[in-house]
Amino acid sequence: xxxxxxxxxxxxxxxxxxxxxxxxxxxxxxxxxxxxxxxxxxxxxxxxxxxxxxxxxxxxxxxxxxxxxxxxxxxxxxxxxxxxxxxxxxxxxxxxxxxxxxxxxxxxxxxxxxxxxxxxxxxxxxxxxxxxxxxxxxxxxxxxxxxxxxxxxxxxxxxxxxxxxxxxxxxxxxxxxxxxxxxxxxxxxxxxxxxxxxxxxxxxxxxxxxxxxxxxxxxxxxxxxxxxxxxxxxxxxx
Amino acid sequence: xxxxxxxxxxxxxxxxxxxxxxxxxxxxxxxxxxxxxxxxxxxxxxxxxxxxxxxxxxxxxxxxxxxxxxxxxxxxxxxxxxxxxxxxxxxxxxxxxxxxxxxxxxxxxxxxxxxxxxxxxxxxxxxxxxxxxxxxxxxxxxxxxxxxxxxxxxxxxxxxxxxxxxxxxxxxxxxxxxxxxxxxxxxxxxxxxxxxxxxxxxxxxxxxxxxxxxxxxxxxxxxxxxxxxxxxxxxxxx
DNA sequence: AAGAGTTTGTGAACGCGAGAACAAAATCGT
DNA sequence: ACGATTTTGTTCTCGCGTTCACAAACTCTT
Ligand SMILES: NC(=O)c1ccc[n+]([C@@H]2O[C@H](COP(=O)([O-])OP(=O)(O)OC[C@H]3O[C@@H](n4cnc5c(N)ncnc54)[C@H](O)[C@@H]3O)[C@@H](O)[C@H]2O)c1
Ligand SMILES: NC(=O)c1ccc[n+]([C@@H]2O[C@H](COP(=O)([O-])OP(=O)(O)OC[C@H]3O[C@@H](n4cnc5c(N)ncnc54)[C@H](O)[C@@H]3O)[C@@H](O)[C@H]2O)c1
Numbered sequence: 171x172x173x174x175x176x177x178x179x180x181x182x183x184x185x186x187x188x189x190x191x192x193x194x195x196x197x198x199x200x201x202x203x204x205x206x207x208x209x210x211x212x213x214x215x216x217x218x219x220x221x222x223x224x225x226x227x228x229x230x231x232x233x234x235x236x237x238x239x240x241x242x243x244x245x246x247x248x249x250x251x252x253x254x255x256x257x258x259x260x261x262x263x264x265x266x267x268x269x270x271x272x273x274x275x276x277x278x279x280x281x282x283x284x285x286x287x288x289x290x291x292x293x294x295x296x297x298x299x300x301x302x303x304x305x306x307x308x309x310x311x312x313x314x315x316x317x318x319x320x321x322x323x324x325x326x327x328x329x330x331x332x333x334x335x336x337x338x339x340x341x342x343x344x345x346x347x348x349x350x351x352x353x354x355x356x357x358x359x360x361x362x363x364x365x366x367x368x369x370x371x372x373x374x375x376x377x378x379x380x381x382x383x384x385x386x387x388x389x390x391x392x393x394x395x396x397x398x399x400x401x402x403x404x405x406x407x408x
Numbered sequence: 409x410x411x412x413x414x415x416x417x418x419x420x421x422x423x424x425x426x427x428x429x430x431x432x433x434x435x436x437x438x439x440x441x442x443x444x445x446x447x448x449x450x451x452x453x454x455x456x457x458x459x460x461x462x463x464x465x466x467x468x469x470x471x472x473x474x475x476x477x478x479x480x481x482x483x484x485x486x487x488x489x490x491x492x493x494x495x496x497x498x499x500x501x502x503x504x505x506x507x508x509x510x511x512x513x514x515x516x517x518x519x520x521x522x523x524x525x526x527x528x529x530x531x532x533x534x535x536x537x538x539x540x541x542x543x544x545x546x547x548x549x550x551x552x553x554x555x556x557x558x559x560x561x562x563x564x565x566x567x568x569x570x571x572x573x574x575x576x577x578x579x580x581x582x583x584x585x586x587x588x589x590x591x592x593x594x595x596x597x598x599x600x601x602x603x604x605x606x607x608x609x610x611x612x613x614x615x616x617x618x619x620x621x622x623x624x625x626x627x628x629x630x631x632x633x634x635x636x637x638x639x640x641x642x643x644x645x646x
Numbered sequence: 647a648a649g650a651g652t653t654t655g656t657g658a659a660c661g662c663g664a665g666a667a668c669a670a671a672a673t674c675g676t
Numbered sequence: 677a678c679g680a681t682t683t684t685g686t687t688c689t690c691g692c693g694t695t696c697a698c699a700a701a702c703t704c705t706t
Binding site: 191196197199200201203204205225226227262263264265267269271278279281282283285286288289292293294332333356357358359363365366367371373375377378379380381382383384385386387388389390391393 | 429434435437438439441442443463464465500501502503505507509516517519520521523524526527530531532570571594595596597601603604605609611613615616617618619620621622623624625626627628629631
């Protein structure tokens with residue numbers, strides 16, 4: 171079907187000239203990548219969209235459509251070559267290169283992040299740990315030493331850091347964010363419960379534990395109310 | 409408009425019989441709550457949708473629509489009473505009651521979570537810390553002692569725990585999840601990079617650091633490619 | 647070589663959420 | 677009392693994302 175329309179001379183990249191992958195798809199690609207890595211570790215060389223979808227916890231039609239944005243890497247009647255697809259997704263996400271990140275705010279959470287091995291294994295190098303507390307500067311965490319926030323500019327320059335992680339208290343988050351942006355960081359992962367204002371070219375993602383808990387609480391409450399409602403209904407109807 | 413259609417005899421709750429609030433709205437209510445708390449702390453008693461929207465980092469039309477799902481708590485020409493609205497949102501989310509949570513897997517991340525004060529301040533009580541490692545059981549963390557996983561059933565029963573947090577390695581996540589569900593937990597917050605299978609009545613939310621980083625990396629890569637593309641274009645055209 | 651069986655890639659239908667726009671309702675000033 | 681002003685609550689439209697369904701493309705068997 172597509173092969174008929176696909177212009178011979180064109181690049182392998184299909185009709186989508188803007189190269190833009192839907193945001194919802196981008197958010198799932200890492201999940202697929204993880205599923206593929208797991209399959210690869212189990213010596214599975216080929217997998218159908220159904221297999222992959224199960225491993226990733228999604229619907230197979232959605233998975234196929236998601237993959238179709240990257241290109242046509244499957245074989246009809248067969249499935250996907252696990253390692254080939256894995257490489258293609260990794261390339262698309264940008265994991266064929268290493269990324270340097272800095273973590274700002276080395277308290278409870280910052281320590282956990284600094285000690286987390288899952289970073290490096292996925293191509294993210296922690297270039298530096300930063301804190302404003304003079305009492306903390308110089309402490310070793312893992313095999314890094316905590317630096318002063320004043321060294322931010324030179325660290326970002328020397329390591330070409332594009333990604334910053336904020337793990338400071340909420341009150342300091344905006345100021346830290348501003349300094350990161352001024353230093354040249356253009357992607358920020360924010361753990362502080364604060365709304366950050368940034369220039370248009372900077373991406374911010376937030377991870378907010380208490381929001382997650384509150385969402386769960388809302389649904390719990392609804393479940394409980396449902397039970398009460400059911401009870402009343404039974405009592406009234408029966 | 410609606411007032412004409414709104415049946416006089418009906419409850420204050422508008423036409424939406426199912427009481428269901430859109431998921432996207434539910435996810436924003438905690439953000440509004442935080443903004444309102446912050447305003448309240450600054451002794452602001454009334455705020456317009458525009459003020460609130462700015463504080464919450466959203467569009468004011470969206471905020472008004474979100475609030476309209478809860479009821480009509482604003483006053484036209486005036487705005488919203490900060491404390492009143494705050495209470496209404498808290499009630500809707502289910503924060504007028506306290507929730508007990510257990511944390512399973514007290515390693516790097518588990519320690520950070522256990523020491524986090526932001527839980528209690530928002531109505532979430534940590535009922536217990538659990539770990540399978542005998543060497544860790546009995547250790548104090550904050551003002552709790554780490555319990556054995558074997559005590560899960562009795563802890564959940566005694567504290568009516570509805571929410572469980574998983575901070576174990578990915579390999580143990582599904583097993584821990586199963587035990588939580590078997591013990592009666594019906595909401596799970598999962599930090600392990602694993603897809604969890606649960607019965608239909610159980611809610612799962614995941615927090616996945618490396619997925620967030622990968623999404624940022626994708627956009628970083630696109631920004632960089634855009635610059636290269638621009639450079640080529642300039643070089644060719646000029 | 648041809649037919650049966652599998653599985654992909656995608657067109658089409660649908661539902662949800664975002665945002666613009668505006669009428670209704672309140673306050674304020676005269 | 678009444679018009680001007682402010683701000684909410686809601687309607688309408690549009691775009692995105694999900695899902696279904698199926699033709700096309702591939703393999704395997706006979
Ligand atoms: N600990 C958790 O499990 C957890 C969970 C969810 C969210 N959070 C959020 O993450 C953030 C950090 O939490 P935490 O428990 O690690 O707090 P913490 O108080 O233990 O650590 C904060 C660290 O930030 C440093 N800091 C303060 N101001 C700074 C500044 N201007 N520049 C650089 N560093 C600065 C402090 O010196 C300290 O080391 C908070 O916003 C918290 O709400 C934490
Ligand atoms: N540390 C981080 O910053 C970070 C960030 C993102 C995600 N994560 C994820 O969070 C999880 C925990 O990370 P961590 O760094 O704290 O790991 P960790 O190894 O420091 O801690 C894991 C803890 O879980 C316990 N455990 C293992 N199996 C268990 C079981 N079956 N039942 C109960 N407890 C069990 C271990 O005894 C240990 O105490 C991992 O899945 C990790 O990928 C961690």
